[in-house]
Amino acid sequence: MFCRLGKRVSRFSGACLMLGPEVVTVTVLKDRQVASYDVVVAGGGPTGLSAALTLSRARRSVLVVDAGRPRNAAAGHVHNYLGREGAPPGELLALGRAEVQSYGGRVVGGTVVSAERTAEGGFRVELADGSRVDAWRLLVTTGLVDELPDVPGVAQRWGRDVLHCPYCHGWEVRDQAIGVLGTGPLSVHQALTFRQWSVDVTLFLHIAPELTADQAEQLSARGIEVVTGPVQALEVNQDRLTGVRLRDGRVFARQAVVVGPRALARAGLLTGLGLQAAEQEIDGHVVGSVVPADAAGATAVPGVWVAGNVADLRAQVLSSAAAGLGVAAAINADLIAQDTLLAVAAQRARRAATGAAAATAVTTGAVFSARSEQDLCDRVLGERRHGLQSELR
Numbered sequence: 101m102f103c104r105l106g107k108r109v110s111r112f113s114g115a116c117l118m119l120g121p122e123v124v125t126v127t128v129l130k131d132r133q134v135a136s137y138d139v140v141v142a143g144g145g146p147t148g149l150s151a152a153l154t155l156s157r158a159r160r161s162v163l164v165v166d167a168g169r170p171r172n173a174a175a176g177h178v179h180n181y182l183g184r185e186g187a188p189p190g191e192l193l194a195l196g197r198a199e200v201q202s203y204g205g206r207v208v209g210g211t212v213v214s215a216e217r218t219a220e221g222g223f224r225v226e227l228a229d230g231s232r233v234d235a236w237r238l239l240v241t242t243g244l245v246d247e248l249p250d251v252p253g254v255a256q257r258w259g260r261d262v263l264h265c266p267y268c269h270g271w272e273v274r275d276q277a278i279g280v281l282g283t284g285p286l287s288v289h290q291a292l293t294f295r296q297w298s299v300d301v302t303l304f305l306h307i308a309p310e311l312t313a314d315q316a317e318q319l320s321a322r323g324i325e326v327v328t329g330p331v332q333a334l335e336v337n338q339d340r341l342t343g344v345r346l347r348d349g350r351v352f353a354r355q356a357v358v359v360g361p362r363a364l365a366r367a368g369l370l371t372g373l374g375l376q377a378a379e380q381e382i383d384g385h386v387v388g389s390v391v392p393a394d395a396a397g398a399t400a401v402p403g404v405w406v407a408g409n410v411a412d413l414r415a416q417v418l419s420s421a422a423a424g425l426g427v428a429a430a431i432n433a434d435l436i437a438q439d440t441l442l443a444v445a446a447q448r449a450r451r452a453a454t455g456a457a458a459a460t461a462v463t464t465g466a467v468f469s470a471r472s473e474q475d476l477c478d479r480v481l482g483e484r485r486h487g488l489q490s491e492l493r
């Protein structure tokens with residue numbers, strides 16, 4: 101956080117701290133009581149829980165607010181998660197919640213609807229039930245919404261035999277009759293990709309652009325059939341996908357259908373802070389949106405961080421968890437920097453206030469003794485004093 105003079109602002113008091121020869125008065129004890137948590141995490145999927153675990157283990161107070169609807173909720177299993185290959189998504193998250201709680205982190209059900217900056221320099225988030233929580237840092241890990249093609253049957257079979265991700269489901273549909281529903285320029289790429297898992301792939305052009313000569317040659321060389329004409333619906337029998345029906349009445353037997361949803365960042369809660377999702381492109385084509393952030397997850401608004409699918413459309417469960425760890429370490433470093441800044445400023449303020457009398461007392465060890473410095477540190481930082489304590493002994 102920065103004050104209008106361009107100096108860092110204390111997250112405790114909002115005062116402008118200048119670490120030059122100037123000395124400012126910092127009223128830390130009163131304001132410290134304003135915030136309930138060091139970090140509030142909006143979203144308790146793999147990203148948010150992983151971040152909360154890291155922050156809890158770093159002795160930060162953390163609250164995770166989770167609406168309980170992770171992106172892969174429709175899928176029966178999580179694949180490509182080393183060490184827990186094939187685990188049900190809900191099981192993995194339940195383990196994560198217990199791990200966070202075992203280090204003192206809190207996880208509650210709820211939906212964060214808005215966030216605003218507080219006068220103290222932190223954030224106040226509001227939940228759908230009207231309750232409010234304060235924190236010095238806000239981490240948003242709300243994931244994304246998959247906007248599915250508007251074809252009857254697609255939404256109903258999503259995550260079961262209607263798929264999008266070869267690494268999540270390719271193995272499960274290996275050697276099956278796969279259809280690719282063409283909705284954009286990247287559908288050709290999807291068809292060529294799924295060909296790795298099955299020799300029986302049909303591309304239904306549907307609303308995708310006409311093929312270029314190169315694309316037609318590539319598809320033909322890989323033995324991928326191309327069907328033109330709009331798709332009307334997916335055929336389902338006894339809770340299984342059985343085919344693709346075209347508007348002209350033709351039906352093609354298929355066991356799985358691949359779609360390319362638009363992936364839209366869940367960023368509505370950030371609007372009040374001036375942050376919005378921005379369009380995201382792959383190979384020059386818009387495929388969805390993300391909240392822009394730097395490599396560590398810091399957004400354009402100091403103190404607000406994002407990670408996982410809300411910031412990276414390609415993130416899988418494992419890489420989302422890794423992003424959670426990374427952003428948590430960055431947030432902790434940010435808090436450590438400010439804790440230190442604040443401690444130095446408070447120490448300078450105290451020394452200046454005591455004046456000449458204190459300077460005399462120094463020689464006797466009464467004021468600036470290790471003991472008195474430790475007391476000051478305790479008062480200023482409270483539970484955040486870890487790491488400074490030993491240096492002052």
Ligand SMILES: Cc1cc2nc3c(=O)[nH]c(=O)nc-3n(C[C@H](O)[C@H](O)[C@H](O)COP(=O)(O)OP(=O)(O)OC[C@H]3O[C@@H](n4cnc5c(N)ncnc54)[C@H](O)[C@@H]3O)c2cc1C
Nearest residue numbers: 143145147167168169170171172179212243408409416417
């Ligand atoms: C059908 C399907 C199957 C998949 N299978 C796999 C797979 O096998 N392997 C793999 O690696 N990846 C898979 N993925 C991708 C995987 O789901 C994502 O990579 C992962 O879920 C991203 O994690 P996240 O924490 O960023 O978001 P999410 O897991 O989506 O978690 C976000 C959480 O935030 C909550 N939330 C949203 N808004 C709010 C709010 N305002 N306040 C509070 N909480 C909120 C949501 O309810 C949710 O619980 C699959 C995706 C889909 C669609």
